[in-house]
Amino acid sequence: MTTVLITGGSGRLGRSVVAGFAAAGHTVISLDRDSLPADPALAGVTQESVDLLDAEAVNKVMARHLPDAVIHLAAIAVPFSAPEDVILKTNTMLAYNVFQAATSNGVRRVVTASSPTVLGYGNPSGWLPDSFPLDEKTTPKPWNAYALSKLVAEQVMRMFAAASGEATRYAAFRPCYVISPEEWEGAPTQQGHTLAERLADPALSAPALFNYVDARDVADFLAVLLEKMDSIENAQVFFVGAADALAIEPLDKLMPDFLPGSEALAAGLTGTSPAFSIAKAQEILGWTPQRSWRTELTDTNTAGLRSAAAL
Numbered sequence: 001m002t003t004v005l006i007t008g009g010s011g012r013l014g015r016s017v018v019a020g021f022a023a024a025g026h027t028v029i030s031l032d033r034d035s036l037p038a039d040p041a042l043a044g045v046t047q048e049s050v051d052l053l054d055a056e057a058v059n060k061v062m063a064r065h066l067p068d069a070v071i072h073l074a075a076i077a078v079p080f081s082a083p084e085d086v087i088l089k090t091n092t093m094l095a096y097n098v099f100q101a102a103t104s105n106g107v108r109r110v111v112t113a114s115s116p117t118v119l120g121y122g123n124p125s126g127w128l129p130d131s132f133p134l135d136e137k138t139t140p141k142p143w144n145a146y147a148l149s150k151l152v153a154e155q156v157m158r159m160f161a162a163a164s165g166e167a168t169r170y171a172a173f174r175p176c177y178v179i180s181p182e183e184w185e186g187a188p189t190q191q192g193h194t195l196a197e198r199l200a201d202p203a204l205s206a207p208a209l210f211n212y213v214d215a216r217d218v219a220d221f222l223a224v225l226l227e228k229m230d231s232i233e234n235a236q237v238f239f240v241g242a243a244d245a246l247a248i249e250p251l252d253k254l255m256p257d258f259l260p261g262s263e264a265l266a267a268g269l270t271g272t273s274p275a276f277s278i279a280k281a282q283e284i285l286g287w288t289p290q291r292s293w294r295t296e297l298t299d300t301n302t303a304g305l306r307s308a309a310a311l
């Protein structure tokens with residue numbers, strides 16, 4: 001059993017990550033401005049209300065708990081949900097403060113949440129990758145402050161790794177569009193619509209290139225990552241996504257409608273293939289997502305969709 005400190009534990013992704021580590025028998029501390037919701041899955045978790053922009057407060061709480069591992073999830077998580085300069089300053093300073101406090105307090109493993117948006121898709125001035133599927137070698141071309149802040153957070157990780165040698169192990173992960181357990185039952189997603197609506201109208205999922213991941217699969221990924229961090233190359237980045245696309249139609253048919261000029265590039269995305277590769281996490285960590293919209297969606301409004309997808 002280890003002590004895991006999770007920032008942003010009250011959030012959409014954080015709740016499942018906190019619940020996953022608590023269920024596995026770890027001592028879990030959640031650092032968040034907001035309280036944890038009342039949920040039996042979160043029982044026994046210590047909640048610390050801290051503004052992570054306050055470096056001294058972060059340092060104090062880190063020193064008090066001296067966790068074995070830190071998972072940094074807290075952020076302004078939605079592009080354009082605040083002024084651009086606020087998103088950039090907030091997310092980069094949160095990452096810096098958490099890395100700084102963890103490193104100076106001798107935490108052995110530190111992981112931060114990045115985002116697939118670092119790649120730059122959705123750019124109104126146009127964007128095409130060199131190839132599909134997208135992976136960790138795809139060149140990042142952020143076009144907004146949120147995507148840039150996540151790329152900076154990855155660089156913050158590399159800076160601390162360069163300065164610390166091998167004393168602390170670091171990693172970053174880019175979770176695809178996170179679906180929390182209640183969203184399979186019809187609760188609104190991050191963009192306000194339901195999953196049923198997102199599947200029925202490909203235009204809703206196209207801005208994220210039809211990517212998604214179950215929050216519990218992210219929790220499983222993080223558990224495997226923490227276990228293996230000592231034996232893999234330091235300061236790596238991983239995409240974390242579902243093994244299929246969040247779409248009824250194959251992406252070789254859908255992608256060109258939403259990403260002009262991608263006909264040839266997307267030709268290999270047949271069947272249920274997603275646009276984002278998770279091969280690196282599978283090969284290096286042996287992690288594979290266990291959940292798909294095809295198995296998890298229980299929203300009663302999806303009967304038509306399920307028959308369209310021949311489920």
Ligand SMILES: NC(=O)c1ccc[n+]([C@@H]2O[C@H](COP(=O)([O-])OP(=O)(O)OC[C@H]3O[C@@H](n4cnc5c(N)ncnc54)[C@H](O)[C@@H]3O)[C@@H](O)[C@H]2O)c1
Nearest residue numbers: 008010011012013032033051052073074075077113177178
């Ligand atoms: N949800 C997604 O689809 C998605 C996709 C890619 C990456 N991410 C990243 O994953 C992480 C978690 O995302 P989420 O969807 O759970 O976000 P969320 O907004 O639901 O949760 C973020 C949490 O961080 C906390 N927080 C923000 N600023 C804080 C501060 N100054 N001090 C203390 N707490 C603070 C908030 O109170 C909130 O509970 C974020 O870093 C986000 O950028 C999310």
